[in-house]
Amino acid sequence: MTMDRIKAYVTRKTKGLGSLAWAIVIVLGVMSVAVYSLAAGPMRDSDDALNKALGSFTGNAKTSQLFVSAQGLDKPASYLASIRTYGWKNREELIIDASVDSVRSLDASGAATTKRSSFSAVLAISEELTGKRVLVAVDPRVADAIPEQGVAKVRLIVKPQGATAALVIDEVIEPTNAVGAAQVAVNMPVPSAVPLHRAPVESATAPSISELSDYHGAPGTTITANGVRFGAAQGASWISCGGVHATVISWSASRIVFQVPAGMTKAGYIGVVVGGVPSNGIYFEPFDEPVLTSITPKDGAPGSAVTLRGRNFGPAQAGWVTFAGSTATVLSWSDSAIQVLVPRGVTSGYAGVVTHGMTSNGILFAPYGLPLVTSFDRRLMGPGDVVTIHGRGISAQSSMVALGGTLITPRDSGPGWISFEVPDNAHSGYLGVVQRDGRTSNGLWACVAPKMQSLSHWWAAPGSTITLTGRGFSGSSGYQVFIGRARAEVVSWSATQITARVPNVSGPGYVGVGTPAACSNGLSLLVVDPGHVSGVSATNVKAGDQLTISGSGFGSAASYKAALFGGASCSVVSWNDSAVTLIVPASASSGYVGVSSHGACTNGVWVNVRP
Numbered sequence: 001m002t003m004d005r006i007k008a009y010v011t012r013k014t015k016g017l018g019s020l021a022w023a024i025v026i027v028l029g030v031m032s033v034a035v036y037s038l039a040a041g042p043m044r045d046s047d048d049a050l051n052k053a054l055g056s057f058t059g060n061a062k063t064s065q066l067f068v069s070a071q072g073l074d075k076p077a078s079y080l081a082s083i084r085t086y087g088w089k090n091r092e093e094l095i096i097d098a099s100v101d102s103v104r105s106l107d108a109s110g111a112a113t114t115k116r117s118s119f120s121a122v123l124a125i126s127e128e129l130t131g132k133r134v135l136v137a138v139d140p141r142v143a144d145a146i147p148e149q150g151v152a153k154v155r156l157i158v159k160p161q162g163a164t165a166a167l168v169i170d171e172v173i174e175p176t177n178a179v180g181a182a183q184v185a186v187n188m189p190v191p192s193a194v195p196l197h198r199a200p201v202e203s204a205t206a207p208s209i210s211e212l213s214d215y216h217g218a219p220g221t222t223i224t225a226n227g228v229r230f231g232a233a234q235g236a237s238w239i240s241c242g243g244v245h246a247t248v249i250s251w252s253a254s255r256i257v258f259q260v261p262a263g264m265t266k267a268g269y270i271g272v273v274v275g276g277v278p279s280n281g282i283y284f285e286p287f288d289e290p291v292l293t294s295i296t297p298k299d300g301a302p303g304s305a306v307t308l309r310g311r312n313f314g315p316a317q318a319g320w321v322t323f324a325g326s327t328a329t330v331l332s333w334s335d336s337a338i339q340v341l342v343p344r345g346v347t348s349g350y351a352g353v354v355t356h357g358m359t360s361n362g363i364l365f366a367p368y369g370l371p372l373v374t375s376f377d378r379r380l381m382g383p384g385d386v387v388t389i390h391g392r393g394i395s396a397q398s399s400m401v402a403l404g405g406t407l408i409t410p411r412d413s414g415p416g417w418i419s420f421e422v423p424d425n426a427h428s429g430y431l432g433v434v435q436r437d438g439r440t441s442n443g444l445w446a447c448v449a450p451k452m453q454s455l456s457h458w459w460a461a462p463g464s465t466i467t468l469t470g471r472g473f474s475g476s477s478g479y480q481v482f483i484g485r486a487r488a489e490v491v492s493w494s495a496t497q498i499t500a501r502v503p504n505v506s507g508p509g510y511v512g513v514g515t516p517a518a519c520s521n522g523l524s525l526l527v528v529d530p531g532h533v534s535g536v537s538a539t540n541v542k543a544g545d546q547l548t549i550s551g552s553g554f555g556s557a558a559s560y561k562a563a564l565f566g567g568a569s570c571s572v573v574s575w576n577d578s579a580v581t582l583i584v585p586a587s588a589s590s591g592y593v594g595v596s597s598h599g600a601c602t603n604g605v606w607v608n609v610r611p
Contacts, residue, residue, distance in 0.1 A: 076283040145172040207279040216285040242268030288312040290360040324349025348442035371441035382451035383471035404429025428517035449518035459526035459600040484509030530597040566591025
């Protein structure tokens with residue numbers, strides 16, 4: 001059992017709910033179309049945007065998170081965690097519902113690191129997990145030591161799957177009451193393969209593995225371990241793979257190439273033992289990743305038999321098949337083909353194989369009789385846009401549209417299509433349909449961006465404020481305002497207006513609003529400070545006279561700068577940051593005198609023109 005063995009599902013109690021709550025229930029049902037990807041990791045045949053979205057799916061405030069965000073984490077990491085359990089979600093598959101009260105990353109020595117460690121990605125996961133309600137897989141060896149309801153200290157493995165990560169408990173720390181970090185380091189049990197070395201991390205003698213070339217592979221696979229203090233030659237040193245000696249191909253002080261031994265039959269730790277001193281252990285799965293290539297038929301009805309074909313399933317069943325998060329009954333299992341019964345009550349969504357705790361890619365499966373969304377005509381959409389969804393079994397008379405958790409009444413429909421208008425309160429998420437009988441389609445990921453309509457000024461000086469007017473600004477959490485390539489400080493925010501402070505940039509650029517998933521359109525803004533006029537050398541002049549404008553911030557002369565007399569451009573005699581001398585034009589009449597830059601003008605001083 002590893003952390004990937006999480007059966008994703010979303011359950012909701014509906015007894016006594018009103019119509020609004022029922023609507024929420026239905027929406028959450030639509031969101032379950034991505035459940036397989038949550039259970040089985042990123043799907044190689046799906047959009048990157050969909051994979052990135054998995055880390056933010058939380059169901060509702062009271063529902064355990066299926067996955068946590070794992071941006072920047074590229075290999076399994078170990079943590080010392082204090083957890084509070086609320087009962088088994090699936091006792092047979094050893095999936096427990098828990099919240100993380102506290103968590104610390106474990107360095108190579110097994111001692112707790114501080115939050116100031118340089119391992120920023122590892123520590124970001126620590127912050128992500130703290131206080132979260134999560135679903136965790138439990139290693140069978142320690143399942144009996146986990147209280148069904150209570151508090152325990154455990155070692156938590158976080159295994160990245162693209163932008164998300166799943167969790168597994170593989171050791172229980174004794175005693176389970178609160179202890180200090182130093183005591184934890186002493187009491188920490190050794191892993192099944194290589195014990196975590198208890199010497200200080202600064203030790204000049206202990207070997208240390210920093211990374212493996214891969215973190216899964218069948219026996220016979222060639223793996224490279226990189227690290228330090230392995231020794232120039234192998235000698236009596238050895239590589240441990242789940243406690244089994246590995247065949248070494250090459251050995252140097254910082255790099256060892258070896259083969260996964262046939263004796264490593266279950267997931268465990270790989271480490272180096274040099275002169276009797278063990279290194280840290282790195283989690284490894286001795287299996288090839290399952291690959292799903294086809295499902296026949298692709299629209300089998302619930303209860304019917306279908307065949308999944310691919311490779312690396314294993315000669316005998318060591319996992320399960322899931323259809324949109326529902327587990328299927330297995331009829332037969334081989335390394336390249338699995339026959340199952342389509343689960344009753346299954347919705348359209350992704351099907352895949354989980355074996356040895358590893359997940360295949362997903363293939364879209366749409367049971368006959370259920371609505372199926374195949375495409376829509378806008379991958380990026382904004383408030384007010386009309387979007388058309390194409391698919392099977394959908395119509396405006398029998399279906400509602402669901403977008404990012406928002407139910408929308410359709411505008412129109414025809415054979416195989418349905419259209420809707422994106423509302424102002426819509427957010428990026430899964431786009432699908434919900435039939436009025438409660439049955440849901442699959443969902444396709446859609447990006448929703450705010451829509452900019454106008455700016456309060458066409459130019460602004462650095463440090464001044466500018467107001468953006470538009471639609472879809474309601475989800476301010478994680479939203480940012482950009483002017484040019486610089487982020488602007490937000491002064492105030494509402495659903496239709498944002499006031500921002502202009503950053504210290506210059507020149508023309510675009511103003512836009514960025515969300516965690518997409519960016520709005522941009523409106524042009526000139527960021528310029530033309531300066532300030534404090535006075536003039538004379539207030540009564542005649543044509544041909546020289547007139548000096550005094551002030552500050554004029555800068556140096558340039559083609560985009562001008563001296564103005566009554567709105568007309570003048571010939572310039574001299575120009576510097578604090579004074580501009582011009583010649584009063586023959587056509588000049590009394591008016592304001594000032595300076596412009598990129599067409600943006602300073603204040604003006606009135607000057608009379610005499611005959």
